[in-house]
Amino acid sequence: MQSFKAVQAVDGAIVAPLARGYKKGLPRPIRRGIHNFLDHVQEPIVFLNYLLQLKPGKAAETLGRFAINSTIGLAGVVDVAKKKPFNLPHRPNSLANTLGYYGVGPGPYLFLPIIGPTTVRDLFGLTVDRLVLPTTVGAPFNKAYYTIPTSVLSALDYRVAFDDRLSEIQNSADSYAASRKHYLDRRKAEIDRLHSPKWRALHVPPAQPPMLEQPPVSQPVPALSPTNLPAPAGEQALGEGAQAQPAH
Numbered sequence: 001m002q003s004f005k006a007v008q009a010v011d012g013a014i015v016a017p018l019a020r021g022y023k024k025g026l027p028r029p030i031r032r033g034i035h036n037f038l039d040h041v042q043e044p045i046v047f048l049n050y051l052l053q054l055k056p057g058k059a060a061e062t063l064g065r066f067a068i069n070s071t072i073g074l075a076g077v078v079d080v081a082k083k084k085p086f087n088l089p090h091r092p093n094s095l096a097n098t099l100g101y102y103g104v105g106p107g108p109y110l111f112l113p114i115i116g117p118t119t120v121r122d123l124f125g126l127t128v129d130r131l132v133l134p135t136t137v138g139a140p141f142n143k144a145y146y147t148i149p150t151s152v153l154s155a156l157d158y159r160v161a162f163d164d165r166l167s168e169i170q171n172s173a174d175s176y177a178a179s180r181k182h183y184l185d186r187r188k189a190e191i192d193r194l195h196s197p198k199w200r201a202l203h204v205p206p207a208q209p210p211m212l213e214q215p216p217v218s219q220p221v222p223a224l225s226p227t228n229l230p231a232p233a234g235e236q237a238l239g240e241g242a243q244a245q246p247a248h
Contacts (some may be wrong), residue, residue: 004111004176005180011159012170018157031157033077039090039156040076041141045129046093053093053101053194061088092190096125100191109180117183 023031043066065081065088073080081088082178089194099121100106107120134142141147146162159166165182190202 019156023157023160036079037076049093049098054100094125095128098123101194
């Protein structure tokens with residue numbers, strides 16, 4: 001709880017102003033290009049995890065997307081693959097998703113400096129994912145001149161994307177509880193979407209009907225509908241960004 005309060009204070013004093021300056025200072029096409037590149041460098045991780053989940057079709061689509069955007073997409077800055085005739089959108093995936101797919105529970109909820117909300121499972125998966133490219137490819141992924149700028153840009157990209165949502169959480173009566181519920185519900189929805197429609201029909205409760213009235217900001221904010229947000233570290237970003245795609 002103390003960590004949560006400290007991170008919230010730093011966010012309000014430093015991160016949020018920087019993110020808003022980033023949004024105002026850079027034209028949308030440039031921010032979109034940065035966002036596309038950050039998604040692009042995660043595609044090998046996405047590919048490997050689809051293989052681990054025994055989804056060769058999705059793995060092949062990810063590999064094709066990576067090849068297209070690496071070439072005619074100018075190293076991923078332009079997301080050519082998501083457009084016609086390719087129709088290959090970015091699908092976030094991670095080792096934490098793979099573990100959840102095979103039934104590994106999230107474990108205790110954590111709120112850590114720099115990383116923010118996570119769980120033991122997600123923290124372990126994130127750590128392994130971040131080691132894949134530096135250990136298998138090497139430079140530039142293991143060099144500070146690459147890792148520091150991309151980490152900063154990724155944090156700003158994420159913060160801009162969810163500025164409104166984070167403001168709602170911070171203004172709720174119990175911002176820690178609202179943040180925890182939002183994160184855990186979102187992660188569960190992301191992992192559930194990896195399963196087949198038949199599996200989801202048996203294991204996922206039907207969605208609740210929409211509320212007739214919105215709760216006042218003095219009450220905890222209900223969890224975000226599971227249609228955007230990636231997994232930490234690499235999940236969808238940029239406020240104008242795309243939604244996650246359902247599994248087939």
